[in-house]
Amino acid sequence: MRPKIPSAGNVTVLERLRDAGLRPTRQRLALAKLLFARGHRHVSAEQLFNEAKAQRVDVSLATVYNALHDFTSKDLLREISIDSSSSYFDTNTGDHHHFYFEQSGRLEDIAAHQVSIAALPAPPGGAKISRVDVIVRLKG
Amino acid sequence: MRPKIPSAGNVTVLERLRDAGLRPTRQRLALAKLLFARGHRHVSAEQLFNEAKAQRVDVSLATVYNALHDFTSKDLLREISIDSSSSYFDTNTGDHHHFYFEQSGRLEDIAAHQVSIAALPAPPGGAKISRVDVIVRLKG
DNA sequence: CAAGAAGATTAGAATTATTCTAAGTTGTTG
DNA sequence: CAACAACTTAGAATAATTCTAATCTTCTTG
Numbered sequence: 001m002r003p004k005i006p007s008a009g010n011v012t013v014l015e016r017l018r019d020a021g022l023r024p025t026r027q028r029l030a031l032a033k034l035l036f037a038r039g040h041r042h043v044s045a046e047q048l049f050n051e052a053k054a055q056r057v058d059v060s061l062a063t064v065y066n067a068l069h070d071f072t073s074k075d076l077l078r079e080i081s082i083d084s085s086s087s088y089f090d091t092n093t094g095d096h097h098h099f100y101f102e103q104s105g106r107l108e109d110i111a112a113h114q115v116s117i118a119a120l121p122a123p124p125g126g127a128k129i130s131r132v133d134v135i136v137r138l139k140g
Numbered sequence: 141m142r143p144k145i146p147s148a149g150n151v152t153v154l155e156r157l158r159d160a161g162l163r164p165t166r167q168r169l170a171l172a173k174l175l176f177a178r179g180h181r182h183v184s185a186e187q188l189f190n191e192a193k194a195q196r197v198d199v200s201l202a203t204v205y206n207a208l209h210d211f212t213s214k215d216l217l218r219e220i221s222i223d224s225s226s227s228y229f230d231t232n233t234g235d236h237h238h239f240y241f242e243q244s245g246r247l248e249d250i251a252a253h254q255v256s257i258a259a260l261p262a263p264p265g266g267a268k269i270s271r272v273d274v275i276v277r278l279k280g
Numbered sequence: 281c282a283a284g285a286a287g288a289t290t291a292g293a294a295t296t297a298t299t300c301t302a303a304g305t306t307g308t309t310g
Numbered sequence: 311c312a313a314c315a316a317c318t319t320a321g322a323a324t325a326a327t328t329c330t331a332a333t334c335t336t337c338t339t340g
Contacts, residue, residue: 023336025288045327060290065327070288081224084297086326099263102270110261118256120276123239127280130242134274136260140267163307165317185298200319205298210317224326226297 020074030057031067035077040092042080042107048089080107082135097134110136160214170197171207175217180232182220182247188229220247222275237274250276 013032017024034051035041043051049064059067068089071077081087082100088107095112115134123129153172157164174191175181183191189204199207208229211217221227222240228247235252255274263269 023287025335027289046325062291062328063289066288079224081221084219084221084224084227087224099267101267108264114259114261116258117274118258119254121250121254123276123278123280124248125280127239127241127278130277130279132274132276134257134272136263136272137270138263138267139270140263140265163316165306167318202299202320203318206318 016076020071020076022070022074027057027059027063028067028070030055031059031064032071032076035071035089035091040090040109042088042090044086044088046086080133082107095131097136099136099138101138101140103140110134156216160211160216162210162214167197167199167203168207168210170195171199171204172211172216175211175229175231180230180249182228182230184226184228186226220273222247235271237276239276239278241278241280243280250274 013029013036014024016036017028017032022028030052031048034048034055034057035043045061045064045068048068049059049061052059052064068077068079072079072089075093077089077091078093079087080090080098082098083105090107090109092109097110097112097115099108099110100106101108117132117134120132153169153176154164156176157168157172162168170192171188174188174195174197175183185201185204185208188208189199189201192199192204208217208219212219212229215233217229217231218233219227220230220238222238223245230247230249232249237250237252237255239248239250240246241248257272257274260272
């Protein structure tokens with residue numbers, strides 16, 4: 001039995017947007033719900049756009065792109081481009097890595113603690129590391 | 141003093157193409173020379189196309205794309221897509237990784253022996269690893 | 281709560297990287 | 311050197327993404 005708070009899902013998502021400094025508009029709320037409703041996901045703009053349509057949420061493709069980028073700049077999402085044909089947005093913004101199934105183009109998370117990078121050279125020119133991505137490409 | 145073999149560079153490149161099972165056409169030879177003449181490089185199709193033009197090598201952009209893909213499929217090049225806007229071709233096909241300068245979009249090789257990945261989870265579903273890419277993203 | 285400004289949304293055009301098409305050219309092999 | 315497959319090409323086509331400029335919303339603030 002869940003507590004009977006009306007539209008609890010909405011409230012959470014609304015707070016996430018506000019906390020990030022993004023106006024919780026109708027379309028952002030709807031998209032954020034699709035993205036964050038449950039578990040971590042890897043979605044393309046086109047995919048999210050189609051999901052929205054399927055649920056009769058009326059958003060333009062441009063808005064989907066805008067929202068994805070806005071969310072990314074506020075660290076609610078992380079952008080991944082492995083395959084140059086299109087990019088994916090990952091709802092998991094924590095430290096982690098990826099399996100990439102070359103055949104299907106699917107991505108799967110690898111928890112950070114499952115990978116250990118024992119040595120890395122110092123960045124040239126004293127540059128600072130913004131992050132280290134490990135992509136394990138799979139044939140199957 | 142180098143030995144006076146006429147167009148030694150050509151001969152090498154020609155052999156590389158033949159060994160790979162690619163017909164050494166005029167345009168492939170020219171492009172291969174630009175690519176492999178000295179040291180390792182990371183080039184985009186557009187870049188290579190411009191270099192060719194600059195040297196009055198008459199190739200169409202389609203041929204540049206064809207050649208890059210043909211070379212890649214024969215392991216003379218390796219394709220890298222980090223930034224979804226365009227992909228790069230790396231003349232270093234050996235085991236190695238990359239620094240990626242987020243500001244400039246530039247790539248720099250990291251020798252394989254400089255990175256040590258101590259642990260990796262088993263690929264799901266018994267898939268085989270085709271390769272592991274480590275990308276160290278740099279802020280500077 | 282009304283009004284205005286800042287911020288968001290939108291349809292559709294524009295842009296960019298890349299691939300395709302179909303016709304002409306060239307390298308290789310017998 | 312003929313024949314054929316492989317290659318090249320200009321330009322059209324496609325796909326993902328961004329831009330434009332007009333219109334709507336949301337958030338102050340009085």
